[in-house]
Amino acid sequence: MLGYLVNRTLLMIPTLAGVAILIFFMLRVVPGDIVEVKMRGDGGNVTQETLDYERKRLGLDQPLHVQFGQWMVGVATLDLGNSMWTDRPVVEEIGIRMELTLQVAVMATIIAVLVAIPLGTISALFKDSWIDYLVRIVTIAGLAVPSFWLGMLIILALLYWFNWLPPITYTPIYVDPVANISQLIWPALAVGYRYSAVVARMVRSSIVEVMKEDYIRTARAKGVFEKMVVSRHAMRNAMLPAITVIGLEFAFLIGGLVVTEQVFNLNGIGRLFVQAVSRNDFTLIQSIVMLIAVVFILSNLVVDLLYAWLDPRIRFGGR
Amino acid sequence: MAGAVSQPNVVYKARKRRSPLVDFCIAQPLGAVSGVAILVMLFAGIFAEIVAPYDPLNIDFGAMLAAPSPEHVMGTDAFGRDIFSRVIYGARTALTIGFFSSLFGCTLGATIGVASAYFGGRIDMVVQRFIDVILSFPIIVLALVVVAMLGRNQIAGVDVNLIFAIAIPIVPKVARVVRAAALSIREMPYIDAARAAGFSHARIIFRHMVPNVAAPFLIMFTAFIAQAILLEASLSFLGLGVTEPTPAWGLMLSGNASDFYREAPWMILFPGLAISAAVFAFNLFGDSLRDWLDPKFKV
Numbered sequence: 001m002l003g004y005l006v007n008r009t010l011l012m013i014p015t016l017a018g019v020a021i022l023i024f025f026m027l028r029v030v031p032g033d034i035v036e037v038k039m040r041g042d043g044g045n046v047t048q049e050t051l052d053y054e055r056k057r058l059g060l061d062q063p064l065h066v067q068f069g070q071w072m073v074g075v076a077t078l079d080l081g082n083s084m085w086t087d088r089p090v091v092e093e094i095g096i097r098m099e100l101t102l103q104v105a106v107m108a109t110i111i112a113v114l115v116a117i118p119l120g121t122i123s124a125l126f127k128d129s130w131i132d133y134l135v136r137i138v139t140i141a142g143l144a145v146p147s148f149w150l151g152m153l154i155i156l157a158l159l160y161w162f163n164w165l166p167p168i169t170y171t172p173i174y175v176d177p178v179a180n181i182s183q184l185i186w187p188a189l190a191v192g193y194r195y196s197a198v199v200a201r202m203v204r205s206s207i208v209e210v211m212k213e214d215y216i217r218t219a220r221a222k223g224v225f226e227k228m229v230v231s232r233h234a235m236r237n238a239m240l241p242a243i244t245v246i247g248l249e250f251a252f253l254i255g256g257l258v259v260t261e262q263v264f265n266l267n268g269i270g271r272l273f274v275q276a277v278s279r280n281d282f283t284l285i286q287s288i289v290m291l292i293a294v295v296f297i298l299s300n301l302v303v304d305l306l307y308a309w310l311d312p313r314i315r316f317g318g319r
Numbered sequence: 320m321a322g323a324v325s326q327p328n329v330v331y332k333a334r335k336r337r338s339p340l341v342d343f344c345i346a347q348p349l350g351a352v353s354g355v356a357i358l359v360m361l362f363a364g365i366f367a368e369i370v371a372p373y374d375p376l377n378i379d380f381g382a383m384l385a386a387p388s389p390e391h392v393m394g395t396d397a398f399g400r401d402i403f404s405r406v407i408y409g410a411r412t413a414l415t416i417g418f419f420s421s422l423f424g425c426t427l428g429a430t431i432g433v434a435s436a437y438f439g440g441r442i443d444m445v446v447q448r449f450i451d452v453i454l455s456f457p458i459i460v461l462a463l464v465v466v467a468m469l470g471r472n473q474i475a476g477v478d479v480n481l482i483f484a485i486a487i488p489i490v491p492k493v494a495r496v497v498r499a500a501a502l503s504i505r506e507m508p509y510i511d512a513a514r515a516a517g518f519s520h521a522r523i524i525f526r527h528m529v530p531n532v533a534a535p536f537l538i539m540f541t542a543f544i545a546q547a548i549l550l551e552a553s554l555s556f557l558g559l560g561v562t563e564p565t566p567a568w569g570l571m572l573s574g575n576a577s578d579f580y581r582e583a584p585w586m587i588l589f590p591g592l593a594i595s596a597a598v599f600a601f602n603l604f605g606d607s608l609r610d611w612l613d614p615k616f617k618v
Contacts, residue, residue, distance in 0.1 A: 018452035023464070030468045140606075144599035146549060148556055149572060149591035156584050255457025259553045263577070273460070274557055277467040285464065293455045 008304065012297050019293040020075065023286050024068055033060055034084045034280040058084050060282075071286070080287045085279050090287045093272065100170055101261070101268035103180075104188050105253045109246065111192035112199050117242070119196070120203025121235065127208060135200065142197025147256060151190035151263035158186070168265055187264045191256055195249050202245045206238040213237075240311060247303035251296035343611055350607020356600040364411035371404035375566045384583045394585035397575040402585065406593050408566040413548045413597060416482055416561075420547040424486035425540045428493025433528050435494065436501035437520070447498075450491040458488035462550055466559050481560055485547050493539050500532045538609045545601035552594045568594045 035054045055061045059070070074081055080090040123135035158164055166183045173180040210216065211234055219229045258270035269288060276284035337345075344351040363370050373391075379399035387394040393402040435446040453461070465484035472480040504510065505528070513523045552569030554560030561567035563574070571590035580587040 014448070015451055015455060018448065019455055022452055026464060026468060030470075140602055141595070141599060143602055144545070144549075144595045146552055146556075146569075146591065146594055146598075148553065149587065149594065152572065152577075152580060152587050152591070156581065159581055252457045255460045258459055258463070259556060262557065274463070274559075277463050278559070280467070289456065289460060289464070292457060292460060296455045296457075 107188035108192040112195035115196040116199035120200040124207035139197040206241045347607035353600040353603040371407040373401035373404040375408040393589045405566040409568040412567040417544040417548040420485035421543040424489025428490040432494040432497030453491040542605035
C-alpha cells in the first residue's frame with residue numbers, strides 16, 4: 001500500500017511538468033504582455049524606454065527558457081514569485097482567497113452527497129415509475145441550468161420572499177459561523193445543483209446495474225430484508241463509481257466557481273483568475289493553473305485510495 | 320444441390336423498412352421532442368430577421384427597462400432594446416458557435432484518437448500523456464486562457480478564436496473515447512486486409528477506421544454542442560466571449576443586467592431560460608441518440 005502511494009505520488013510529477021510547460025508557453029507564444037495592458041491600457045503616451053524598463057523589472061526581457069528555468073526553480077522551492085500587477089507575492093494573493101473558494105467547494109460537495117445519494121437510490125429502486133421520471137428530469141435539467149444564472153435566481157428569490165440579501169463582506173467561519181454560512185451557502189447551492197445532478201445520475205445507473213447482480217438475488221433468496229439488501233449489498237457496491245464522479249467534479253468545481261463567484265461578488269480564486277487573465281498577469285495565471293491541476297491530480301489520488309480502501313478486491317488483490 | 324442455392328425459388332419481397340427517422344421517433348419519443356425543440360431554435364436563429372419583431376440593436380430610451388407587455392413580450396433592457404428579439408438573435412449566436420466548436424473539437428479529437436489507436440506503441444503513449452495533461456485543466460480555465468491569449472478574430476461576424484477556444488477542451492475528451500473504440504476496430508481483419516493491400520496510413524485511417532467510429536462521433540457531437548453553448552454563455556458572461564452589441568444569451572446576463580436585474584428580473588429570466596432550454600434539448604437529444612444507436616456506449 002505504501003509502495004503504491006509513493007508510486008502514484010511520483011507519477012504526478014510528469015503530468016504536473018506537462019501542465020507547467022503547456023501553460024508557460026501558451027501564455028508567451030502570443031504577442032502581448034502585462035506591460036502593454038498596464039501602460040498602454042491607461043491611454044498614456046508611453047515611451048519605448050519605459051516599456052523596456054518595466055519588462056526588464058518583471059524579467060520579461062529574458063529568453064523564454066531562462067524565464068521558464070527561473071519559474072521552475074521557484075516552484076520547486078515553493079516561491080511562486082510576485083504578481084506582475086500588484087507586486088505582492090502570488091502565494092499571499094492566492095492564500096487569502098483560497099479559504100473562501102475551498103469552503104464553498106466543500107459545502108457544495110456536502111450538499112451534492114446529501115442530495116444525490118438518496119435521490120439516485122430512490123430513482124433506481126423505483127425505476128420507470130413517476131418518481132424515477134421526476135428525478136431524471138430534475139437531474140438532466142441540473143446539467144443544463146448555468147450555475148451563474150441559478151445564482152441570480154437565488155438572489156432574486158431571497159429578495160422577493162424574504163426581502164433579504166446575503167452579506168457582501170466575507171467573514172471567516174471561525175470568526176462568525178452564522179454570518180459566514182449565511183453568505184456562502186447560496187453560491188454553494190448554485191454550484192451544488194449541477195454537482196448533485198451529475199452524482200445522482202451516476203448513483204442511479206450504478207444501482208440499476210448492481211441490482212441485476214447474482215449476489216442480490218442470492219441475498220433475497222436467503223431471506224434478507226429488502227432494506228438490508230439495498231443498504232448492505234447494493235449501495236456499498238454502487239458507491240464506487242459515485243465516488244469517482246464526486247472526486248472528479250470536486251476538482252472541476254474550483255474551476256466552475258470562476259463564473260459563480262462573479263454573481264455573488266465573492267473574492268475567491270475564480271475571480272482572481274478572471275482578473276489575472278484579463279490583465280495578462282502571467283505569474284498569477286500560471287500559479288493558479290498549477291494549483292488547480294494539483295487539486296485535480298490530488299483528488300484523483302484520493303479517489304483511488306478510497307477505492308482501494310472500500311473495495312477488498314483491490315485491497316487484497318495481488319497488485 | 321448447388322443449383323438450389325444459386326437459384327432460390329423464393330422471391331423476396333422488398334421488405335417495407337421504416338425510415339430511420341420514423342424509427343427514431345417511435346423508439347425515442349423524448350428524443351423526438353427535443354429534436355423538434357432544436358429545429359425550432361434553428362428556425363428562429365436562421366430566420367431571425369423575420370421572426371424577431373424588433374431590431375435587436377435598436378435602442379429606445381422611451382422604453383427602458385419596460386416590463387413584459389404585448390409590445391415587448393419579454394420586456395426591454397436598460398437601453399430599451401427588445402429582449403425577445405435579442406433572445407431570438409441570441410439563438411443564432413449560440414447555435415453557430417456551439418455547432419462549429421463541437422464540429423471542430425470532435426473532428427480533431429476523433430482524428431487524434433483514431434490515429435493514436437492505429438499507430439499504437441510510442442506515438443500512442445505520448446499522445447495519451449499529452450491528453451492526460453490537458454484533461455487536468457477544468458474546461459473553463461483552459462478556454463479562458465486560450466481566448467485571452469488569442470484575442471479576437473472576427474470573420475463574417477463570428478469570432479473564430481472563440482470557437483477555437485471552446486473547441487480545445489473538447490478535443491482530449493473525444494480523443495480518449497474514440498481511441499478506445501478504435502482500438503477494437505484496429506484488430507478487425509479488414510484493417511489487416513487494407514494494410515496487406517498496401518494502402519497508405521491516411522487512407523486506412525480515414526476510409527476504413529473513421530467511418531466505423533461514426534456512431535460515438537455523432538453522439539458526442541450532439542452532446543458537446545450542449546457543452547459548447549454553456550461554455551460560450553459562461554465566457555460571454557465573464558466578458559471574454561461574444562462582445563457587445565452582438566446579442567448573446569450569456570452576455571445578456573452580464574453588464575447592465577447584473578446592475579438592474581433585481582428591479583427588472585425579466586432581463587435575466589428569459590436569456591437564462593433560453594440557455595437552459597438549448598442545453599437541455601441538446602443533452603436530451605444526445606442521450607436519446609446514444610440509446611438508439613449504441614446502448615452500451617457511455618460518454
